[in-house]
Amino acid sequence: MRYIPLSPQDKEKALATIGASSVNQLFADIPEAARMNHPLQIPGPLPEMDLMDWFETAAEKNTHAGPRKTFIGAGAYVHHVPVAVDHLISRTEFFTCYTPYQPEVSQGTLAAIYEFQTYTAALLGMEVANASMYDGPSALAEAVIMACRVTGRDKVVMPDLVHPHWRQVVQTYTQHLGIDIILAPMASDGVCDPEKLAAAMDQRTAAVVVQSPNFFGHVEDMAAINKAREESGALLIGAVAEPMALGLLQGPGASGADICVAEGRSFGGSLGFGGPALGMFAVQNSLARKMPGRLVGKTKDTKGQDGYTLTLSTREQHIRREKATSNICSNQALMATAAAIHISLLGQNGLRETALANLAASHYLAEKMTAIPGVKMAFDQPFFNEFAVTLPMDAQRILGDLASAGYLAGPNLGRWYPEMNNTILLCATEVHSKKNIDALVAMIAKGTV
Amino acid sequence: MSSQSQQGLNFTEDEIFGRGSPGRGGYTPPESGLPTIDPQSALPIGALRKDLAGFPNLTEPEVTRHYTRMSQWNFAVDLNFYPLGSCTMKYNPRINEAVARISGFSTLHPLAPDNQAQGTLEVIYNLERWLCAISGMDAATLQPAAGAHGEFTGLLMIRAALTARGNPRKKVLLPDSAHGTNPASTVYCGYEAVTLPSGPDGRIDMAQLDRLMDDQTAALMVTNPNTLGIFETDILEVSKLVHDRGGFLYCDGANLNAFLGKARFGDMGVDVAHINLHKTFSTPHGGGGPGAGPVVVKQELEPYLPFPLVEQTGGGDYRLEYDRPMSVGRVHGFFGNTGVLLRAAAYTLSMGPEGLAQVAEAAVINANYIRARLEGHYHIPYPGHCMHELVITDKIQNEYGVTTLDIAKALIDRGFHPPTIYFPSIARGAMMIEPTETESLETLDQFCDAMIEIAGEARANPESLKAAPVCTVRARLDEATAARRPQLRCSMCG
Numbered sequence: 001m002r003y004i005p006l007s008p009q010d011k012e013k014a015l016a017t018i019g020a021s022s023v024n025q026l027f028a029d030i031p032e033a034a035r036m037n038h039p040l041q042i043p044g045p046l047p048e049m050d051l052m053d054w055f056e057t058a059a060e061k062n063t064h065a066g067p068r069k070t071f072i073g074a075g076a077y078v079h080h081v082p083v084a085v086d087h088l089i090s091r092t093e094f095f096t097c098y099t100p101y102q103p104e105v106s107q108g109t110l111a112a113i114y115e116f117q118t119y120t121a122a123l124l125g126m127e128v129a130n131a132s133m134y135d136g137p138s139a140l141a142e143a144v145i146m147a148c149r150v151t152g153r154d155k156v157v158m159p160d161l162v163h164p165h166w167r168q169v170v171q172t173y174t175q176h177l178g179i180d181i182i183l184a185p186m187a188s189d190g191v192c193d194p195e196k197l198a199a200a201m202d203q204r205t206a207a208v209v210v211q212s213p214n215f216f217g218h219v220e221d222m223a224a225i226n227k228a229r230e231e232s233g234a235l236l237i238g239a240v241a242e243p244m245a246l247g248l249l250q251g252p253g254a255s256g257a258d259i260c261v262a263e264g265r266s267f268g269g270s271l272g273f274g275g276p277a278l279g280m281f282a283v284q285n286s287l288a289r290k291m292p293g294r295l296v297g298k299t300k301d302t303k304g305q306d307g308y309t310l311t312l313s314t315r316e317q318h319i320r321r322e323k324a325t326s327n328i329c330s331n332q333a334l335m336a337t338a339a340a341i342h343i344s345l346l347g348q349n350g351l352r353e354t355a356l357a358n359l360a361a362s363h364y365l366a367e368k369m370t371a372i373p374g375v376k377m378a379f380d381q382p383f384f385n386e387f388a389v390t391l392p393m394d395a396q397r398i399l400g401d402l403a404s405a406g407y408l409a410g411p412n413l414g415r416w417y418p419e420m421n422n423t424i425l426l427c428a429t430e431v432h433s434k435k436n437i438d439a440l441v442a443m444i445a446k447g448t449v
Numbered sequence: 450m451s452s453q454s455q456q457g458l459n460f461t462e463d464e465i466f467g468r469g470s471p472g473r474g475g476y477t478p479p480e481s482g483l484p485t486i487d488p489q490s491a492l493p494i495g496a497l498r499k500d501l502a503g504f505p506n507l508t509e510p511e512v513t514r515h516y517t518r519m520s521q522w523n524f525a526v527d528l529n530f531y532p533l534g535s536c537t538m539k540y541n542p543r544i545n546e547a548v549a550r551i552s553g554f555s556t557l558h559p560l561a562p563d564n565q566a567q568g569t570l571e572v573i574y575n576l577e578r579w580l581c582a583i584s585g586m587d588a589a590t591l592q593p594a595a596g597a598h599g600e601f602t603g604l605l606m607i608r609a610a611l612t613a614r615g616n617p618r619k620k621v622l623l624p625d626s627a628h629g630t631n632p633a634s635t636v637y638c639g640y641e642a643v644t645l646p647s648g649p650d651g652r653i654d655m656a657q658l659d660r661l662m663d664d665q666t667a668a669l670m671v672t673n674p675n676t677l678g679i680f681e682t683d684i685l686e687v688s689k690l691v692h693d694r695g696g697f698l699y700c701d702g703a704n705l706n707a708f709l710g711k712a713r714f715g716d717m718g719v720d721v722a723h724i725n726l727h728k729t730f731s732t733p734h735g736g737g738g739p740g741a742g743p744v745v746v747k748q749e750l751e752p753y754l755p756f757p758l759v760e761q762t763g764g765g766d767y768r769l770e771y772d773r774p775m776s777v778g779r780v781h782g783f784f785g786n787t788g789v790l791l792r793a794a795a796y797t798l799s800m801g802p803e804g805l806a807q808v809a810e811a812a813v814i815n816a817n818y819i820r821a822r823l824e825g826h827y828h829i830p831y832p833g834h835c836m837h838e839l840v841i842t843d844k845i846q847n848e849y850g851v852t853t854l855d856i857a858k859a860l861i862d863r864g865f866h867p868p869t870i871y872f873p874s875i876a877r878g879a880m881m882i883e884p885t886e887t888e889s890l891e892t893l894d895q896f897c898d899a900m901i902e903i904a905g906e907a908r909a910n911p912e913s914l915k916a917a918p919v920c921t922v923r924a925r926l927d928e929a930t931a932a933r934r935p936q937l938r939c940s941m942c943g
Contacts, residue, residue, distance in 0.1 A: 001800070001803075001804045001807050002799075003539075003540055003542060003731075003799075003800075003886075003887050004804075004807055004808065004811050004886050004887065005887070005888065005889035005890075006810075006811040006814060006815070006886065006889075006890070010889075010890045011814060013890065014814050014815070014817075014818045014890060015814070017818055017821045017822065018814070018817045018818055018820075018821045018834075019821065020817070020834070023810050023813075023814065025834070026813045026814065026817055026834050026836075027708070027711055027712075027809075027813065028834075029679070029680035029682045029834070029836070030680055030682075030708060030711065030712045031682060031684065031685050033685060033716070034684065034685060034712050034713075034716045034717045035711065035712055035716075036710065036711055036712055036713060036716070039710070039802040039803065039806070040582055040583055040710050040802035040805060040806070041582045041802070042579045042582050042583065042797060042801065042802055042805075043579075043798060043801065044797065044798040044799065044800060044801025044802070044804065045798070045799060045800055045801030045803065045804045046798045046799060046801070048544050048799075051544060051548070051795060051798055051799055052544065052547065052548070054798065055548045055551060055554075055572070055791070055794075055795065056551060056553075058553075058568040058569075058571050058572055059551045059552075059553030059554050059568045060553060060568065061553075061567040061568035061571060062553040062554065062557050062561075062565065062566055062567065062568040062569055063564075063565050063567070064556070064557055064558065064561050064565045064566075066552070066556055067556055070556070070558050072558045072560050072561070074560055075559075075560075075782060075783075076558060076559050076560070076783065078558070080478075080479060082475070082476055082509070084475075084509055084512065084513055086550075087513075088513065088516045088517065088520070090546070091516070091517065091520040092525050092527040092528075093520040093521060093522075093523040093524075093525040093527075093528070094516075094520050094523065094525075094735070094736060095525075095541070095733045095734075095735050095736070096525040096526040096527045096541050096733050096734070097523045097524060097525040097526070097531075097734065097735075097736050098526075098531065098533055098536055098538060098734045098736070098737070098866075099734070099736065099737035100736065100737065102524070102857070102861065102866065102867055103923070103926045103928075104858070104861060104918050104921040104922075104923050104924065104925065104926070105522075105523065105524035105861055105866065105918075105921055106522075106523055106524065106736075107519070107522035107523070107922055107923055108519040108520045108521065108522040108523035109523055109736035109737070111462075111464075111519050111522070112516070112519060112736075113736075114937075114938070114939075115464075115465055115466075115939075117937055117938050118466065118938040118939045118942050118943070119504070119942065119943075121937075121938050121943060122501075122503065122504070122938075122942045122943020123943070125943070127938075128935075128937045128938055129937070129938065131737070132738075134594035134595065134598060134739075134781065134786075135594065135781060135782045135783075136782060137779075137781065137782040138594070138598075138780070138781065138782075145637075163782075165779060165782050165783070166782065168778060168779040169778070169779050169780060169781065169782065171778055172605070172755070172777060172778030172779055172780055173637070173780075175605075175777075175778065176605075176608065176637075176638050176639030176640075177637070177639060178639075219492055219493060219496050221493065221495075221496075222496070223495060246498065247498070247501070248488050248492065248497060248498060249492065249496050249497065249498055250496060250497065250498040250499070251498075254498075263782065270555045270556065270788075271555070271556055271557060271558050271559065272549075272554065272555050272556075272557065272787050272788045273554070273557045273558075273559050273561075273566065273569045273783065273784060273787040274559030274781075274782060274783025274784050274785075274787060275559075275594070275739070275781070275783060275784060275785050275786040275787040275788060275789070275790075276594075276738075276739035276786040276787075276788050276789060277594075277781075277782060277783070277786070288935060288937065294737065295935070295937055296937070297931040297932070297935050297936055297937055298931070298936040298937075299926050299927045299928065299930055299931035299936070300926070300927050300930070301923040301924040301925060301926050301927065302924045302925050302927070303924050305923060305924075307923040307926050308926075309926040309928050309931050311928065311931040311932050311935055311937075312932055312935055313932075314932075316629075317597070317629040317630050317632070317633035318628075318629040318630075318872075319629070320629070320633075321629045321632040321633060321642070322632035322633060322635060322636045322642040324629070324633045326633065326637075327597045327600065327601055327630050327633035327634040327636075327637050328595070328597055328598075329595065329596065329597045329628075329629070329630045330595045330596075330597070330737050330738040330739075330740055331737050331738050332594075332735075332738045332739045333735050333736035333737035333738045333739075334733070334735030334736055334738065334739060335735075335738070335739055337735075337736065341512065341516055343504070344465055344475070344505055344507065344512045344515070344516075345475035345476045345507075345509060345512050346474075346475070346476050346504075347469065347473070347474050347475060347476070347504055347505050347506045347507055348471070348474075348500075348501040348502075348504045348505075348506055349471075349474040349506065350474050350475065350476040350477075350478075351501055351504060352501065353477075353478055354476070354478050356485060356486070356488070357478040357479075357481060357483075359486045359488060359491055359492075360481065360483045360484065360485055360486045361481060361483060363486045363491060364483050364484070382491060382492050382493055382496075384492070399562075400562070403561075403562050403564070403565055408558055408560075408561055408562075408565065410560070411560050430478040430479055430481070431479060432481070433479065433480065433481045433482055433483070434481060434482040434483050435482070437483075
């Protein structure tokens, strides 16, 4: 076997050193009745070339036509990640190392995560960020639990404009913790109504969650919502599903959010059917010691040189066990490293220009779509790279026709909002040229007649 | 950090924040041929960002050098032996990386309709079946993104099943040698974590289990082999007792590498287990993630698996089933760390049934070989053969004032990553050594030689170990100050 150096001769030598007569003697602790008496029923082994064939054959059954024809966002956005990012995270020292528990031999990972924490906090407008969570939705669930813990309250108000999958994950996480998730219906307005939110909050409300841009792509009035939650004393949790917007928009922290989470896949990640994802988690300083997840801090070594180490770990499960701030043990370290590299490559100009390119593409798409007779914008609200349009016919049919032609668009909002059955989301980013967008619109126009 | 301190080929590197000059950049967006849109007119003025102060302005060569230098400050399994106990730092095959990067997989949107995603769904479906075959279980979810995430998911399912039987119960029993995630996951499911004291041989004490496993206990969560590297020989009696009292047996699969192809959770009476693909199935640890923690279950728990699940239709196509009314819910935004799943599938096919059984044999032989070589030089708290990992302690070296931490740092100076230290806490001053199957005897000998040399140094010259490590880019870090006055970001940026 090509990954196992132990040859028959080595085995003999090792067993002699161990003082065992056979390999089976080493497995004697496994009770007879629990031992396997037949080979595993799995295929293989496949040599490398045959293995690659197997997976390439499978990949060909994914019949989508690639990023330039993918106009779905809805929590996973198509971006061009510079080739250098993948090359750098393919440095074996970054991807074949473990968690940096031994800081002297892990300064590379630690420094990259420190950069990631800095970028995350800066983009979200927050004071500190952690080393990352599994994904945006689980980060939101952890934020909700944290808000209840720090306030001693047990209700969280969540508009239905938060991504439906994110809401489902929050529901899963909180179901046995005595936390009431109060769903605030705002979908008919397309944005949150601060007065209605205020009315939904009371002295038991630990937090209100606001996603901006929201699930329909609209930019929320975070400042007004921040004001609306004041009377109840509830915390404000900001959620960002598309952080590429933060090249132009300020983060929720700038409007007073206490906790902010994001899905960071847009930086350094690929769509990859949704994973690996990258949860971003940030708080204001006063809550830093109450956060879930790993943290990297800057300190000095015994020679007085600057260096980095994992810190504040008494919050974490490996020290605190059942009293920990979360059960999370790992982070998405390599994705956080990729995000830091991508953001470093973008820099000030790239962050802004990429965001501007998204704005240009989505607004051009919206203009062309609404020029099709019978197609209307579902809302008149400001948006970044995604928006909702209502079609004059069966949306499911046209999305299916587009898919057959290799174009991915949607999703149909009727999937989660029954009253919006012929309204679809569309997303256009910097990867979509005028030509790509014109081709999509022409196909939809053809389908509407 | 100052680049002045460069020594030979050891490059240091300044922090990236604020570096470069405003005219520079490392990225140009694709040419779109589209008119620009003024953000002031398209977006609310009050929502616009004022600036991006502190973000760098660097070109691609500068950024590439920055991260390449930083990478050189890391130890990695490709550089040398990385014997972290319970972490299974085995070699990460490069073919797995190539598979995960096939563009048909990597550019697929998670909301693509099923008929456009048949390839990825086929791999997910097959990996589920293979993990069931390997573990002797009936059904699986690949959604959890890590082991702890899998624990949480598995316990939620136990709670749902008990609720369906009429009483969710109140407690979960955990051996005192358990990973810290176990009690933390327990609390997240609304249960109280109750500690089960281990017996003198480090195993589950049947008398204690009999005493504590009552009608309010939902489950016993075991790790097998446990964190001392010892197989729970009474596992069948344990599962019988737990089942007789109406509870479920959860197995933390962190140590599955010990018995791949030799034994299966299902045949041990386990009801739910999670499998760490980043350990047993060779996917890279990546500096702390992404991993994947699929959960495998027996039939009774199948209705409670998270949604969606991949199903095969009569026609042989694959589809995502969302309509699962008894499900515990969704635990991930989409379908988990799919890229990690692809790597694990590639590994499984690379190895095949005989290959996986060889993994367990070689892993166990390697651990016992180290054990035999270190015997007499280090205190070994639990007698007898070990499985895939062994625990030693600093008891002998303590006599000279040398601790586990000193030994760990001295190993670094000798070119090895230290073992997992001070865990499990039931062995005072523990060093948990897991060699895995991908190391040669020559490497194990070099490691054992270094360990024996350190033991000699501890006797002859204990003070010399206190300064270690001296061969790294940084000496021991001041972790106390880091925690007292946390500096968690650069203030110059943002």
